[in-house]
Amino acid sequence: MSRAYIPARSRLRPLAAALTLALAVPGTAMAQTAKERELEARIAQLERMVEQLVAERAATPAPSPAPTASPAGTSATAAATSPAVSPLPAGAQPIQNTTILTSASPGTSFSYGGMIKFDAMVTDTSDGRMVDGSAGRLFYLPGAIPVGGDDAEGGDPYTDSHAQFSRFWFSVDHVTDGGDKVKAYIEADMFGGGTILGNTTNTNTHGLTLRHAYVSWNEWLAGQTWSNFMDVSALPEAVDFVGPTDGTIFSRQAQLRYTSGAWSVSVENPETTITPYLGGPSVRTEDNVLPDLTARWITKGDWGHFTVAGLLRQFKNEDEDEAGAAVSVSGRFNIGASDDIRYALNAGSGIGRYLAFGLGSDVVQDENGDIHALDGAGGFVAWRHAFTPKLRSNLMYSMATFDNEVDYTGYGVTEKAYSVHANLIYSPLPKLDVGAELIYGERFLEDEREGDLSRLHTHVKYSF
Numbered sequence: 001m002s003r004a005y006i007p008a009r010s011r012l013r014p015l016a017a018a019l020t021l022a023l024a025v026p027g028t029a030m031a032q033t034a035k036e037r038e039l040e041a042r043i044a045q046l047e048r049m050v051e052q053l054v055a056e057r058a059a060t061p062a063p064s065p066a067p068t069a070s071p072a073g074t075s076a077t078a079a080a081t082s083p084a085v086s087p088l089p090a091g092a093q094p095i096q097n098t099t100i101l102t103s104a105s106p107g108t109s110f111s112y113g114g115m116i117k118f119d120a121m122v123t124d125t126s127d128g129r130m131v132d133g134s135a136g137r138l139f140y141l142p143g144a145i146p147v148g149g150d151d152a153e154g155g156d157p158y159t160d161s162h163a164q165f166s167r168f169w170f171s172v173d174h175v176t177d178g179g180d181k182v183k184a185y186i187e188a189d190m191f192g193g194g195t196i197l198g199n200t201t202n203t204n205t206h207g208l209t210l211r212h213a214y215v216s217w218n219e220w221l222a223g224q225t226w227s228n229f230m231d232v233s234a235l236p237e238a239v240d241f242v243g244p245t246d247g248t249i250f251s252r253q254a255q256l257r258y259t260s261g262a263w264s265v266s267v268e269n270p271e272t273t274i275t276p277y278l279g280g281p282s283v284r285t286e287d288n289v290l291p292d293l294t295a296r297w298i299t300k301g302d303w304g305h306f307t308v309a310g311l312l313r314q315f316k317n318e319d320e321d322e323a324g325a326a327v328s329v330s331g332r333f334n335i336g337a338s339d340d341i342r343y344a345l346n347a348g349s350g351i352g353r354y355l356a357f358g359l360g361s362d363v364v365q366d367e368n369g370d371i372h373a374l375d376g377a378g379g380f381v382a383w384r385h386a387f388t389p390k391l392r393s394n395l396m397y398s399m400a401t402f403d404n405e406v407d408y409t410g411y412g413v414t415e416k417a418y419s420v421h422a423n424l425i426y427s428p429l430p431k432l433d434v435g436a437e438l439i440y441g442e443r444f445l446e447d448e449r450e451g452d453l454s455r456l457h458t459h460v461k462y463s464f
Contacts, residue, residue, distance in 0.1 A: 105174050114168030114187075115463040119239075120161035127451035129155060138162060138191070139241035140455065142400070142417035143359045145443040147451035164190045164206050165241055180218055185225075187212040211252060219259050227251040228266040228294040229311045229354060231330040236342045236382035236394050239423045239437035239459050244380035244398030246356050246417045246441070249328055249346050262298050267291040272315045273353045274371060275361040279410030282361040290314040304340065306331040313350055315363045317371050322363055324350025324373040338386040347377035359417060360402040364409050375403040390428065396421040404446055411447035418442060433461045 102108070119138070123130070127148035130136040136144025137160045167189035174182045192207030214223025226232050230249045235242070242248055257266035270288035292314075298307035308329050315322040326348020333341045346355060350373035352362035359378075363371040378400030386392040399418035419441035426434050439455040 104172060105176075108172060108174040111171045111173070112169065113464055115166060115461055116163065117165045117167075117459060117461045118161070118163050119165065119457065119459045120159070121455055121457040122157050122159050124157040124454045125451065126453075129158060138164060140243070140245050140419060140421075140439050140441060140453075140457075142246045142356055142419065142441055142443055143414065145417070145441060145451045145453045147443055147445055147449050162204070162206075166190055167211065169212070181216075183216045185212055185214055185216075186210075221255070221257040221259070224252060224254045227253060227268055227354070228255065228257055228264055228296050229268075229292075229309050229326075229328060231307055231309070231328065231344060233305060234307075234330040234332055234342050234344050236380075236384060236396055237392070237423075237425065238394065238396070238421065239425065239435040239457050240421065240439065243394075243421055243437075244382060244396045244419065246359070246398040246400045246419050247344060247346065247378035247380040248356065248398065249344065249354050250357060251354050263296070264298075265293075265295045267293060270314065271353060272317060272363060272371075273358060273361040274315075274317055275364045275374070275409050275413060277365045277367055277369075277408060279412045282358065285317040287316040287318060288314060289316060302334070304332040304334045311348065311351075311354070313362070315350055315371060315373060317363070317365070318369075320369060320371045322350070322371050322373050324348065324362065326351040326354070340384050342382045342384070343380065345377075345379040347375075349373040349375050351376045351378075356400045356417070359400055359414055360404075364405060366408045372405065372408065374405075377401055391424070391426050393424050394421070406446055409446070411445065413446055415444045415446045417444065431463045433459070433463075435459050435461075 102110075104110075123137070125146050128146040130144050130146060134144060135141050167187060169185065169187035172184040176182070188208050188210055190206040190208065192209035210224065212223075212225045214221055214225045216222075227249070230251055235248070236244065238244075242250060253269040255266045255268040257264060268291055270290060270292050272285045272288055273282045274285055275282050293312040294309060296307060296309040298305060300306075309327070311326040311328075313324045313326075315324060326346065328344065328346045330344035330346075331342075333343075335341065350362045352358060352360045352374055355376055355378050360374055360376050363373050365371055378398070380396060380398035382394055382396040384392065384394045397418070397420055399416065401416040402414060404413050404415060419439060421437055421439050423435055423437035428434065435458065437457045439457060440452070442450055442452045444450045
């Protein structure tokens with residue numbers, strides 16, 4: 001048991017009193033002689049010496065307890081003042097003698113989290129294999145389904161496994177004395193490609209990918225995050241990275257957003273994707289001047305949520321420009337405690353790069369070099385059912401279609417794609433998910449060729 005610390009002044013005062021009493025008692029018993037004055041002088045000198053010693057000891061600070069790490073989400077100020085959780089083992093020395101401090105404002109709270117996600121899948125494609133290491137080998141990507149014609153040979157199924165979608169995030173939150181709320185958030189995963197040695201032959205190294213990086217101040221947000229045109233809350237729970245990719249609006253990009261109640265508006269990073277005259281791979285022009293403009297309205301309650309979003313865009317290729325617009329309707333409807341329906345319907349002129357990871361382009365080029373916005377539409381519907389608190393299932397259907405001007409695009413471009421998903425997810429422990437998902441998807445070209453994909457996708461995911 002450790003001895004309680006007693007200040008030096010308190011410990012030395014009894015000593016001074018005892019000395020004084022020991023010297024004073026004989027003096028009182030003596031007759032009033034000349035030595036009495038000498039004795040009183042000696043007592044006064046000893047008192048001064050004791051008082052000086054007490055003052056010196058009092059100036060020495062008491063030993064500080066060993067610092068302890070603050071739990072996630074606590075502020076640096078709270079960590080500095082919180083008591084030790086447990087004493088150090090006998091003979092152990094603290095790593096440092098001071099609390100870790102940051103340059104953040106006092107009262108700022110810090111939190112972190114993420115997930116470890118292991119994916120393993122077996123894929124069978126009818127018209128040739130997807131390139132090893134490509135995105136379509138990691139998650140369902142309709143634009144990556146091979147389409148090679150009647151004489152194409154798919155070959156045997158192939159297996160892939162990876163942990164690239166593991167991620168972590170860090171958040172900083174602060175409320176000023178005036179009530180202003182300030183937040184900074186950054187998130188990354190490992191879906192950033194490999195280095196020279198980053199392949200399945202040796203190290204499986206993968207680069208870091210920035211997902212989110214933004215700061216918000218009350219109603220304002222600046223930085224990179226989900227597009228205001230995207231309804232993340234409507235996405236179904238999938239074993240696959242996205243799930244119903246064909247009909248999903250999916251975009252993260254830099255933006256400036258303002259939110260007031262049910263309304264939010266944003267100006268977002270622009271980009272134009274173009275299909276060259278008579279077809280060919282879609283390319284980015286990187287000539288945009290005006291940002292993409294979005295607006296969203298949402299209502300929510302115990303029944304779920306419903307939201308409508310609009311998008312206005314400028315398309316530009318050198319000296320040519322065009323305008324486009326799109327709308328998205330989506331939401332979630334709760335059916336009792338164990339079931340819900342999630343859905344989205346998206347359509348517009350020049351919706352290309354926002355829909356299905358750019359399954360179609362934004363614009364197409366004619367023989368004169370002029371550009372024309374490409375009409376497209378897509379959507380999904382998903383049913384979630386919880387059998388028990390630990391076991392649940394999701395059924396999904398998703399599709400996308402494009403109104404190509406074949407005189408400009410040719411017949412080798414994607415006309416439509418669809419997919420069906422069914423999964424079963426089990427959580428033996430909180431935050432731990434083990435799941436399996438069956439996926440079937442098809443992609444059709446304007447010349448009526450088609451290719452299909454069948455996949456069994458499994459995962460183990462632990463969120464923290």
